[in-house]
Amino acid sequence: MSGLDKRVGSYEEALDGLTDDMTVLAGGFGLCGIPENLIAEIRRRGVKGLTVVSNNCGVDGFGLGVLLEGRQIRKMIASYVGENALFEQQLLSGELEVELTPQGTLAEKMRAGGAGIPAFFTATGYGTPVAEGKEVREFNGRPYILEPAITGDFAIVKGWKADHFGNVVYRHTAQNFNPVVATAGRITVVEVEEIVEPGELDPSQIHTPGIYVDRIIQGRFEKRIEKLTLRS
Amino acid sequence: MALTREQMAQRVARELKDGYYVNLGIGIPTLVANYVPDGIDVMLQSENGLLGMGAFPTESEVDADMINAGKQTVTARIGASIFDSSQSFAMIRGGHVDLTVLGAFEVDVEGNIASWMIPGKLVKGMGGAMDLVAGADNIIVTMTHASKDGESKLLPRCSLPLTGCGCIRKVLTDLAYLEIEDGAFILRERAPGVSVEEIVAKTAGRLIVPDDVVEMQFPASL
Numbered sequence: 001m002s003g004l005d006k007r008v009g010s011y012e013e014a015l016d017g018l019t020d021d022m023t024v025l026a027g028g029f030g031l032c033g034i035p036e037n038l039i040a041e042i043r044r045r046g047v048k049g050l051t052v053v054s055n056n057c058g059v060d061g062f063g064l065g066v067l068l069e070g071r072q073i074r075k076m077i078a079s080y081v082g083e084n085a086l087f088e089q090q091l092l093s094g095e096l097e098v099e100l101t102p103q104g105t106l107a108e109k110m111r112a113g114g115a116g117i118p119a120f121f122t123a124t125g126y127g128t129p130v131a132e133g134k135e136v137r138e139f140n141g142r143p144y145i146l147e148p149a150i151t152g153d154f155a156i157v158k159g160w161k162a163d164h165f166g167n168v169v170y171r172h173t174a175q176n177f178n179p180v181v182a183t184a185g186r187i188t189v190v191e192v193e194e195i196v197e198p199g200e201l202d203p204s205q206i207h208t209p210g211i212y213v214d215r216i217i218q219g220r221f222e223k224r225i226e227k228l229t230l231r232s
Numbered sequence: 233m234a235l236t237r238e239q240m241a242q243r244v245a246r247e248l249k250d251g252y253y254v255n256l257g258i259g260i261p262t263l264v265a266n267y268v269p270d271g272i273d274v275m276l277q278s279e280n281g282l283l284g285m286g287a288f289p290t291e292s293e294v295d296a297d298m299i300n301a302g303k304q305t306v307t308a309r310i311g312a313s314i315f316d317s318s319q320s321f322a323m324i325r326g327g328h329v330d331l332t333v334l335g336a337f338e339v340d341v342e343g344n345i346a347s348w349m350i351p352g353k354l355v356k357g358m359g360g361a362m363d364l365v366a367g368a369d370n371i372i373v374t375m376t377h378a379s380k381d382g383e384s385k386l387l388p389r390c391s392l393p394l395t396g397c398g399c400i401r402k403v404l405t406d407l408a409y410l411e412i413e414d415g416a417f418i419l420r421e422r423a424p425g426v427s428v429e430e431i432v433a434k435t436a437g438r439l440i441v442p443d444d445v446v447e448m449q450f451p452a453s454l
Contacts, residue, residue, distance in 0.1 A: 029280045029317070030303040032296065055317070082356030100355070103279065104321025104363030111318040123366040124325065127397030129349075130362065160297075172297040172314055176281050179316040207316070223296035229304035231288040 006166040006216040007195060011041040014189050014217045018154055020047050021074075025110060025152035026054040026064060027181040030083070031226045033174030034063045035191050037219040038156040043070050051075040053110070053150055055103060055177055059083050062224055071095065077150070079103035083226070102130060105147055107180050113149035114183025114212070121146055155185020158221075159192040159208070163199075166213030167206045168192065175207065182208045191219045234406040235423045239450050240374055242267045243404055244333055247372060248274050255279065255324065255364060257334030258302045260374045264333055275311065277329055279360040281320045284312025301360065321360070325367040332368040334361060336375045336400075338390045341415045341437040343400040345373060346392035358395060365396035377405035377434050384436035386410070386417055407431050409448070416440045421448050 008014050015038065018024070024042070028034030039058075042050075043066045052073050058065035067073050068086045075097040081087050090096035101109070102124045112120050121144035125131050135146040157178045160171035168190055170178055182188050190208070195218045235243065241263035248254065248268060255277045256262050265285075268274055276285040278300040285300055286309035293307055300306045308314065323329060336347040345365055348358040365371060378384050386403065403410045408431045409421040416438040422431060422445055432439060 030299065032280070032299045032303070078357060080357035080359040100357045102358050102362035103317070103360040104325055104367075107317035107321050122325065124363045126366070127344075128362060128394045130358075170316075172295065172308075173278075173280055173282050173299055174297040175314060175316050177317045180318045225294070225296050225305060226299070226303045227305070228294065229288045229306070230294070231290055 004210070005164045006210065006213055007164055008215045008217050011037055011217060011219075014038065014191070014215050015041050015045065015154070017187065018042065018045060018047055021049040022047070022153035023051040023053065025150070025155040025181045025184055026052060027157045027176065027178030028063070029055050029173070029176035031059065031063050031224050033158050033170065033176050033178055034058070035156040035158040036063065036221055038189060038191055039064055039066060042072065043067055046070060046072070048072050049074045051077065053077040053106075053152060055079050055106060057081050057084055057087050059226070060086055068096070075099065077101055077106070079106050100130075105130075107177060109147060109150040110177070110180040110184040113151040114180065117149055119146050119148045151184045151186065153186050155181045155188040157182045157188060157190040157208075159190050161194045161196050161201065162190055162192045162213075162216050163196055163201050164216070165198065166190065166210035166216050167201055168208040168213065169201060169205060170207050179208050182212045187214050188212055189215045189217070191217050193221060194218060233423065233425045235448070237263060240404055240406060242450065243409065243448060244372055244374060245269060247331065248272055249330070250274075252330040253277055253283065253328065254331045254333070255329050255368075257361070257364075259335045261333035261335065262302065277320075277323070278306070279320050279324060279364070281315050281317055282306070282308060282312065283315075283323070284309045286312070321363050324360070324363050327367055327369060329368055330370060332364050332371045333374060334364060334371070336373045336385075336395070337392055338385050338387055339373055339375070339400050339403055339412070340387045340390045341412060341417060342389070343398045343412045344390045345395045345400045346390040347395045349393045351393065361395050365399045368399075371400055372402045372404055373400055374404050377407040377431070382434070384434050386435045386437050388437045407434065418442065419445050421446050423448055424450065
């Protein structure tokens with residue numbers, strides 16, 4: 001790593017500095033657009049006590065599910081965690097703490113975190129269990145709840161293409177949470193399918209500008225499909 | 233006869249207007265896409281970040297990077313756009329979606345909805361449902377009128393943890409189409425062959441029955 005060239009040579013180097021009890025933000029929706037090799041590297045490092053922020057927690061044996069196998073997650077902040085038997089088991093045994101967060105609020109918490117906004121008011125969740133213990137304020141006669149922003153020690157992101165500068169583009173709906181996650185990490189690591197030559201990406205088509213990105217690595221991806229559905 | 237899932241989807245589809253942006257939840261709401269009336273063009277929003285959801289793919293079109301909010305493989309139609317999750321929920325929370333259709337466990341006369349959690353059973357999470365009900369003006373809830381044991385799901389007060397409060401004004405069940413106004417359900421339409429008496433018996437919340445309740449009509453093929 002030197003200057004504006006964000007490329008690193010190995011996955012080990014990509015997550016250098018990740019230690020126990022850190023907060024890790026992870027992009028992806030279901031198994032779509034997940035940083036699968038960075039997750040595997042967290043598994044390999046064996047760090048424990050992690051707080052993981054991600055819309056979902058993978059499935060048994062793939063995605064963030066592998067970190068459950070290693071009992072590496074202490075707390076999960078997610079909107080939907082229904083696809084995972086091990087998750088349920090660790091939740092019921094008390095090994096795992098879960099903070100269920102509405103999907104849009106979760107995205108906005110990270111957007112705000114990356115944008116230097118410490119908290120925001122939203123109508124989402126008012127009058128529901130999500131609002132418990134949160135400040136309520138009325139604007140124009142409607143009640144809103146105060147939601148704090150989220151930032152992480154590490155943000156792990158899956159992109160399609162990136163250049164040396166860490167400019168990233170995403171492909172189709174594999175974009176999902178990745179751009180907001182990329183903004184909210186103290187150290188943001190992006191793995192991509194292809195690192196292209198400087199100048200190859202059109203500046204006006206960049207999804208994540210390189211300023212948010214600290215480390216870039218090219219990987220190979222399984223891209224497992226969760227629910228294959230065909231036209232009949 | 234109670235409506236089939238397909239008939240419920242077809243009835244909801246009659247609420248679509250040309251040019252609408254529509255979010256369809258998982259289950260019966262998803263089927264609404266099959267019954268968009270001729271001459272009407274709508275854009276389907278999928279909250280994982282796709283506006284302009286198309287048909288399910290053929291085998292050769294399958295792409296792991298192209299899924300809907302139910303995590304099914306899909307395609308994008310002509311005119312579609314793709315964006316990140318915060319943008320997706322900005323359009324939902326900001327009230328830009330014209331119609332939202334979603335399922336529920338319970339609704340009540342105050343327009344409260346419970347759809348995400350049954351205490352004591354596995355709690356999977358609310359996904360985008362809380363954002364959708366908080367952000368939309370025009371919501372249709374699709375659900376069965378009563379549980380398999382005959383317990384009404386149209387209540388004076390929801391018993392399960394809420395998804396949103398005071399946000400539901402239209403409910404389509406397998407027996408009836410109802411609106412919620414001033415602390416009561418108002419019966420607007422009944423399913424073919426379903427009597428007003430049956431609907432009254434299966435509605436626990438306050439129910440107003442106007443003089444002009446119409447019977448829904450469906451083509452014979454359904």
